[in-house]
């Protein structure tokens with residue numbers, strides 16, 4: 001883990017209220033050790049606590065985040081201009097475990113989709129052929145769909161049916177065989193619960209969000225009860241296997 | 248050369264900087280960032296007899312100049328601390344250790360104090376009678392002179408090591424509680440714990456914290472903490488560990504001028520895991536700039552002025 005200054009590059013709105021930010025840094029912070037599903041904690045000027053955002057993608061010296069402006073902190077982030085500096089603590093959390101012998105299905109909803117992009121790239125790098133199911137409320141809110149479509153089979157769903165399959169991500173989920181397939185998912189809690197009910201096998205991995213104090217396991221602010229005891233979402237998570245979840 | 252050493256109730260520290268309880272776990276997360284042997288000491292997470300999960304989530308909220316927490320003493324329980332945390336800590340940490348002890352009754356405080364004080368690794372016991380986030384425990388002892396006196400006396404009887412009593416700023420008059428603890432045999436006073444506060448979510452029109460209120464800490468409470476350390480220094484003869492919003496080397500010196508022998512750093516560690524390391528690295532230069540050659544001489548040096 002390191003806490004490094006990074007410089008804001010592009011920071012463009014890619015859907016209403018959703019931004020793609022590129023952060024530039026020299027060397028050490030971004031390495032092959034970054035695991036998909038891990039996150040960074042951003043020190044934003046004028047705010048005491050840091051803001052956790054998932055790693056959407058990275059390449060040598062450039063970190064890409066996709067975030068929604070939902071409150072004061074992320075709104076401030078969205079107004080940052082090219083060249084501005086930001087302290088970034090990373091990498092945080094456990095990240096997804098890639099299961100090499102299971103056909104991967106990625107299920108994402110809204111701002112739960114960004115971490116699945118880097119996951120998708122890593123799965124492909126490992127020689128797998130993932131399928132992505134991306135859920136939104138309506139056509140105008142869709143983002144990252146073409147980025148996924150360039151990598152893998154991508155199914156779009158919208159609640160109002162204005163694009164792709166009408167309904168929820170779970171409506172587009174094919175019948176899966178637990179011996180040969182698995183699901184990696186991230187999204188709002190209601191969506192995670194629906195996936196939890198639809199795919200009843202233990203290897204499925206869910207990524208959670210909680211309000212955080214530190215983001216690196218020291219304060220116990222983000223602790224949750226699981227089948228295997230108390231877990232800190234920031235350190236022992238954010239990714240939990242289905243069999244660990246108490247739902 | 249600036250001499251940063253201090254002596255805290257007979258325990259020698261290489262510098263006065265001490266991560267505060269609840270903001271440093273049992274050390275292991277910070278050891279991933281830096282060698283924590285550069286600290287003066289550290290105070291580990293408040294430990295109760297039984298394991299505790301604490302309060303429902305959300306239990307943290309962002310604030311201007313600080314944060315609220317309502318963790319409610321999540322800890323693995325005394326048994327696990329003795330058999331797992333301390334042995335692991337021993338493998339990589341060799342500086343003085345402060346054991347922060349919680350409780351819900353005089354009996355529990357006494358039992359916890361006796362068990363933890365018997366550990367060779369523990370140099371100081373810090374009795375937390377000030378946690379604002381648990382019902383019936385902590386706070387109730389820290390807001391009444393009689394209760395503070397009773398629990399301090401009972402714990403001191405089983406504690407051969409220096410016993411510091413950690414006070415809450417939410418008491419009517421913190422110096423009265425400090426005097427009661429001193430009279431009951433405390434070897435030192437730690438202050439302050441967090442100030443009770445709350446935040447409300449504007450969109451949802453409900454309190455942010457599931458527990459409604461929580462403890463406010465961070466830079467916003469520094470002036471309040473400083474004033475309380477100043478007044479307590481004037482009221483008791485035993486040493487003080489001062490804390491509340493300390494984030495920089497200058498804050499450490501200011502706390503010492505107010506009367507602290509050593510200084511604890513809490514929330515700052517959470518937003519910057521290197522906070523204590525940077526403070527310790529900055530101290531020599533800041534001391535030199537201020538003409539300080541022996542930092543321990545600063546304790547209480549701002550006293551003697553009348554209003």
Ligand SMILES: Cc1cc2nc3c(=O)[nH]c(=O)nc-3n(C[C@H](O)[C@H](O)[C@H](O)COP(=O)(O)OP(=O)(O)OC[C@H]3O[C@@H](n4cnc5c(N)ncnc54)[C@H](O)[C@@H]3O)c2cc1C
Nearest residue numbers: 051052053054066067068071072073074111209210211309
């Ligand atoms: C592991 C993890 C990864 C995340 N990845 C992404 C991502 O890739 N893209 C994205 O858009 N969002 C992501 N989020 C959510 C993001 O952290 C919040 O939207 C953001 O913190 C809101 O900050 P704010 O100041 O705008 O909102 P405010 O509501 O003003 O924030 C107040 C406080 O609550 C916290 N908070 C509010 N909402 C959340 C939330 N949903 N999760 C955690 N803390 C919250 C804030 O951090 C802050 O401390 C992630 C959250 C976690 C825990």
Ligand SMILES: Cc1cc2nc3c(=O)[nH]c(=O)nc-3n(C[C@H](O)[C@H](O)[C@H](O)COP(=O)(O)O)c2cc1C
Nearest residue numbers: 267268269293316375439440464465491492513514
């Ligand atoms: C997340 C969190 C957990 C805490 N847990 C404890 C605890 O277990 N025992 C204790 O005595 N104080 C606890 N405290 C209080 C701190 O030790 C300290 O007294 C207080 O936060 C003020 O210092 P600060 O402003 O530097 O944070 C906690 C504080 C925070 C922020």
Ligand code: FES
Nearest residue numbers: 213214215220234
């Ligand atoms: S946010 Fe501090 S332990 Fe998870």
